Amino acid sequence: MKAEQKTVLITGCSSGLGRFTSDYLSKKGFRVIATVRKESDAVNLRKAGLECLLLDLNSSASIKENAEKVLEITNGVLFGLINNSGIELLGAVEDLSRDDLRLCFETNLFGTIELTNSFIPVFRKQHGGKIIFISASNSNGFGYPFLGPGNATKSALETIASALKRELRYTGISVSTVCPDELCTSLLPNMLRYSQHIITGNKSVHSRSYSLLHQKFSHPHTAKNANYKFEIIARSIVKILHSNNPPRRIVAPFSARLHYLAHAILPEWLQDILLFHKMKRGSGVEL
Template structure:
């Protein structure tokens, strides 16, 4: 039986790295891509095939996929879009260029890679595209406007793609994790420092709490789960004959998904503001 192949983006740490290890252990041929050459080298040292793919670099997307297809003989069973970052800050303090930058990584690059993969999957007669969204693709959270905007947009784009692919052999699936042990907090700091002039903000005093959460290591969130919880759902999405359109991961995602269905907007806002 031919070994199935998957291309995973954002594999340097966290969810992507755990998925790479978990899927390889399950028998998949894993192409664990990263956006930095040194991370690709590290993963190659761990025995992975690791093409360089930076969502903000169109050439790297084309070349990374081409290298993957050359290695497989032109086929790809699954794509897991995962690489993303956060840029914390109040919406009123968020420069529009910061939004443009985060959308390049968190949405536009995903779209570009997905469009290149679809013809491959059409030609081979099967394929699964899994997009990693977030609980913040379901509900908003203060100080997370840039990240929330990209995930809300991703949810809509993925939903439309899923509907459009119904007449093809390509399945489109969304994963929606809540708090997962990863480096998203640490990785957000350079973007916060680059874009947010918090000292000049009308909310300067309120930034103390946000900066504390960003810079102070306070241990895991009480609802936090390991990345393996996401990998478990990915495996189900890849192997089930009838995968779910979306998979929740962690209790907060289940709770917020439920509350979004039953509460009015005003009531949901009140719950989120208290949380």
């Protein structure tokens, strides 16, 4: 494809990794179409010179409408799709309702795959395209305490991405996952908002843990620690977009690679000891 045709669609760009990557790719010469859920966020992105659409991944109608708009403004050509949008919930499994789980899976998995499927025919027609899923370094089945729903959706997403990559073999369409640290993508503000009814519940035996974790995740240092990693992740995305044979998975930054390796090779009992020590030291939570 010619340079002027290298248009990428990025979901979840109101803040965090999505916003950073949108600006980063734009500076690298890509035409970026960013999606957000709220008009106020769209206004901010447009002021920064980015094209922006309103997308709700919980709505099939919104997904269909956005796919049509993207193809309309790009004359039916799309170079890459970066599935970054997602939510995280803070809560013990026993405190989660069916609606809590459904919300997480609808956004992180069902809506993401539905949007992806909307563009696969386009990629097939043009004999090429890049599909990128933003996952997590623990997407190999490891479940962090109180972060189970998000972990489950990322593991499921990784499995579907693996199947999709094999199904699209020899089509010229690449499928890659980028796996940063858990919560490295600045889901923290939304996580606390979506989880407020769980955190403030009076009957949970985990109330003290919720309070400690809320303090940790609300601390400015936690957000700052996530922010500095964005450029490393964005560079990984650019690497995939520029590659003729993109890697199936990139785990970045280095701390994420350590986590990924530990989950893969350490026995579960040792992982638990290390995790519980880290939680107690980092937030005061004891399990």
